[in-house]
Amino acid sequence: MSHYVIGIEIGGTKLQLALGQGISADFKGFWRGQVSATAGAAAIRERIQQAIPELLQQSNVSREDVAGIGIAFGGPVDTQRGVTLVSHQVDGWHDFPIGDWVRSELGWPATLQNDADSAALAESRYGAGQGFDPCMYMTIGSGIGGGLVIGGRIYRGSGAGALEIGHLRPGQLPKHLPLGGETVEAIASGFGISERARLAIEDYHSTAAYVQSQFGSTSPLATSVDPEFQSRMEPGRRRFATLLDLAGGDVNHINTTLVAQAAAAGDPLSLGLLSDATHAIGWAIAQTITLVNPARIVVGGGVSLMGEELFFAPVRRACEQFVFPPFKGIADIVPAQLGEEVVVHGAVAVAAAEFLDAKV
Secondary structure, three states: OOOEEEEEEEOOOEEEEEEEOOOOOOOOEEEEEEOOHHHOHHHHHHHHHHHHHHHHHHHOOOHHHEEEEEEEEOOOEEOOOOEEOOOOOOOOOOOEOHHHHHHHHHOOOEEEEEHHHHHHHHHHHHOOOOOOOOEEEEEEOOOEEEEEEEOOEEOOOOOOOOOOHHHOOOOOOOOOOOOOOOOHHHHHOHHHHHHHHHHHHHHHHHHHHHHHHHHOOOOOOOOOOOHHHHHOOOHHHHOOHHHHHHOOOOHHHOOHHHHHHHHHOOOHHHHHHHHHHHHHHHHHHHHHHHHHOOOEEEEEOHHHHHOHHHHHHHHHHHHHHHOOHHHOOOOEEEEOOOHHHHHHHHHHHHHHHHHOOOOO
């Protein structure tokens, strides 16, 4: 009789495998590797084939002791057919029958879920959502995803998925910065925050270039890096000087970590970017509370690691502003507990439920 399952997390830059039984957050074995998005899906599948024997050897587990594989994929999936629909980071996953591929190439049956749904299951079973039902999970990283666990099971609506919270459209939600972003993801994801920062700075540069072409480099908008000029820099330019300095003067190096550092130092642009982001996230959570009324809301992902002052406190304030008043205060908004392994924990849990009938 087989006693273990393998969980596989397939992301845009990260590949993680774990071997376990799904009855706790403990792994029998764990493997992590980086993948190149530009190398395509075929290279990731090849890396999985190489990692499986390493994982089994490390765990001292034979192939016969493995009942099946759970896959948590970074993108929309068709769970019934075992097909990845698309990846927004890696080419080659469009309508790919990964369940059939696992059976033919790896020799085990497979079950497939979206990564956010898998993470939601993991946090509800082993993490910050343990003991709360329903449990809502939101991940805020390069993109924004969500998951809902009801009665210990992932809720997927009519089957194609549910709780795509990042694709809600805040509409006329006031923003501190008049920049692009129609969806919560475009405003508040890691990519969205960085892109809006670049837009703000590049808009200044485009204006400076135009003024310089019309009036010459003596204009106060000129893009000279001369220290004396910078000391006379007009107020619009000073709004993002801290952030641009942290990025070494290159807008392409801006990321959410630098935005958080600049915000902590009082940089007005970064503070405005984060205010827009937390406002949009709080609004989105409020809409979900109004519709679903979960018992707990767990938030993970790299953006949430900015912490209490820059992230969680303003998100809670925004949520209270927009939520249906009778539901206010029912669900706490708390940080995730399972860290970088949350998705692969979910993959193991999904596989254990499918192939070991593991109940938690």
